[in-house]
Amino acid sequence: MAPTPIPSLDMLIRKLESIARLSDEERRAIERLPITGRHLAAHQDIVREKDRPSQCCLLLEGWVCRYQVLSEGKRQIFSFHIPGDIPDLQSLHLRVMDHSVCTMTQATVAFIPHEAMLELTATFPGIAAILWRDTLVDGAVFREWMTGMGRRTALEAVAHLFCEMYVKLEAVGLARDHGYRLPLTQADLGDALGLSNVHVNRTLREMRESGLITLHSGKLEIKHWQELAKLCDFDPTYLHLERLAA
Amino acid sequence: MAPTPIPSLDMLIRKLESIARLSDEERRAIERLPITGRHLAAHQDIVREKDRPSQCCLLLEGWVCRYQVLSEGKRQIFSFHIPGDIPDLQSLHLRVMDHSVCTMTQATVAFIPHEAMLELTATFPGIAAILWRDTLVDGAVFREWMTGMGRRTALEAVAHLFCEMYVKLEAVGLARDHGYRLPLTQADLGDALGLSNVHVNRTLREMRESGLITLHSGKLEIKHWQELAKLCDFDPTYLHLERLAA
DNA sequence: CGGAAGTTTGACACAGATCAATCTAAGTGG
DNA sequence: CCACTTAGATTGATCTGTGTCAAACTTCCG
Incomplete structure (x- = not known):
């Protein structure tokens, strides 16, 4: 809905390359990803618990968080995300969202269809490995937060x-x-x-x-x-x- | 060190097939994985924080947990694992362990070299996806535990x-x-x-x-x-x- | 039959929650 | 540009869930 300047996949490429070198072919494949840029207002849900999203969301600007609201109205925030993150990358392999994602600030995001991501990762195991790795780091941060709350x-x-x-x-x-x-x-x-x-x-x-x-x-x-x-x-x-x- | 009867990869195959059907070729590739079975006593570390393991551990029998000890001696347990789990699957893509894994009971495990796992996942993106998915569920459980401790x-x-x-x-x-x-x-x-x-x-x-x-x-x-x-x-x-x- | 590990209980202390005002800063509309 | 509104920050008073300490009890096992 908002005016949408061309968003950039450089962000994603830079992020992946901070972990492992990409071949020219891999880089080109990423650049060919069909993305949709969008500006979002603050405090706006991007995906909600129970949703079955068909795309992932690459954050280009702003902060977002993942959270869940308990039945008694209490909220638990699970993570904060900054530009370069793909906060709902897990939806690529877990159909149903078990939590929500929302913006903390105005944000610019690029949506990438699951279909395209799945094809990319099936074709380039190296890229799959880096993205997988990213979700593993995510898990490591969850553990650290557990320690924080528990101990x-x-x-x-x-x-x-x-x-x-x-x-x-x-x-x-x-x-x-x-x-x-x-x-x-x-x-x-x-x-x-x-x-x-x-x-x-x-x-x-x-x-x-x-x-x-x-x-x-x-x-x-x-x-x-x-x-x-x-x-x-x-x-x-x-x-x-x-x-x-x- | 312990007497080691032939451990079984059926456990792993059954687990993967509970998520997605495997092709004959995929199944055969898994069966060819070079594994080392082992019996472990209770309360014994399998991997430790700071380690750089070169293999993953498929749990066949018993319970293990992942945990960390803080500098003041407090312990935070991050998860409990049961047969069929690969509690340190993350070590496949994160070189350094940021926590430890230890047995809660006597346990039987099968060690699988990273090398073999990496080759398997690079060759069969379908298998990679199921394993990736597994680590994502892991993350979902961490989040739920966060909610537990926080709210x-x-x-x-x-x-x-x-x-x-x-x-x-x-x-x-x-x-x-x-x-x-x-x-x-x-x-x-x-x-x-x-x-x-x-x-x-x-x-x-x-x-x-x-x-x-x-x-x-x-x-x-x-x-x-x-x-x-x-x-x-x-x-x-x-x-x-x-x-x-x- | 010890002995060690784990469980149970009581007394007490405290970190953090809750409730309720008040204060502040950043809009917003006129 | 100012009164008004509102979200958020701050503070005080009080309450409570959970921690800590310490002792006794139970269970299991070598």
Whole structure:
């Protein structure tokens, strides 16, 4: 519906190449993917629980999250996604959505038909492997969040999330100098970490008062990365960013 | 080291065929996989965090779990696995282990070299898709556990786990009549659900007193499936057992 | 028959939830 | 450009689910 400039598959190619080199043939095949670009408003569902989508959604701009609403109205956020991610890649092999995906900010996305993706991955096992890998990293992040909710204090959990998002953003060139735009409300943070909005607020106050961070109008600055990382025992191994190894 | 009777790849074939039909060629390729069977004692690590395994582990008998130990000594269990599972399938595409895998009971496993798996999946995209799918279901279970820790009470969380394990066991023919062998200590349950062993104990007492379950010497019986499922809002969609749809 | 591992129970402490105001900033319409 | 509205942030008071500690009890097994 929105005016749609030509979106770009460079994003996807760059992402895949950050893991493994692509052959010319593979690159050309990706460029031939039939995509549909779209601009979305903030707080808008892209896919919903129970849906049986026929396309995947490559995020080009903005943040989206995956979430589920329990019967009593409580919400659990499972992940935050940034440009380059394909938040619903799993729908390629799991027919029914067991959760929803929605935008946190205005967003630009490119929809890719499952059919085209399936053909691509059947033809190029190398590409399939990289995408598969991507969903595995996804799983690793879920595990880390489990640890956060199960075994970390509120302070540690918030700190850990801040570190995680920084490393992910930095890896795709969207953050530097330990600062970034964090387009989340305190309630969003709470729903992601299993905390109440009130307690998130108090935790943030504590972090500010101890001088670890600065956060206003959606701008987060980590003032003492080392200390913050140490506080929450942050170890980026689970993000499996090969680049870090180099 | 242990005496090793010939392990069987039927387990794997049956599992894959529960999702999609295999061609004769695919089936033969699987049967040709060079596997090494092994018996393991209980409470023994199969792979450890930081390892770079060169093989995957197909579980034939017993239970294993995936877990991580935090620096303060707390443990978070991420999943329980039952026969037919390949708990470390992710190591096929993520070089470094970000967590450990260990046996909960005596177990029989078959190790399959990565090399052979990679060749198999590169040659047969259909098999790759089923295995990929399997890791995606894994992720779905992680999400459900996140919901449990973030938004459910202890009672609901324990109930949900009991339902989940029953459905998974029943699906592979290892449970019926809403009862099964649960080879976990209360501390194990706590580490999986983000609770203390003491509180797990109280929660179990509550469940017993309300007549919902029976649990002694490792035998769990769900006396009122409907009520238990309702109590914790259990919906097996996230397990993506196609068979249920039929 | 020990002994170790696991379970159960009680007393008490605390992290975080809940409830309810108030405050602030960013729109929005006139 | 300002009054109005509204979403979100903040704060205080209070409550509660769950953790911690410590002891006793049970079960199982060598």
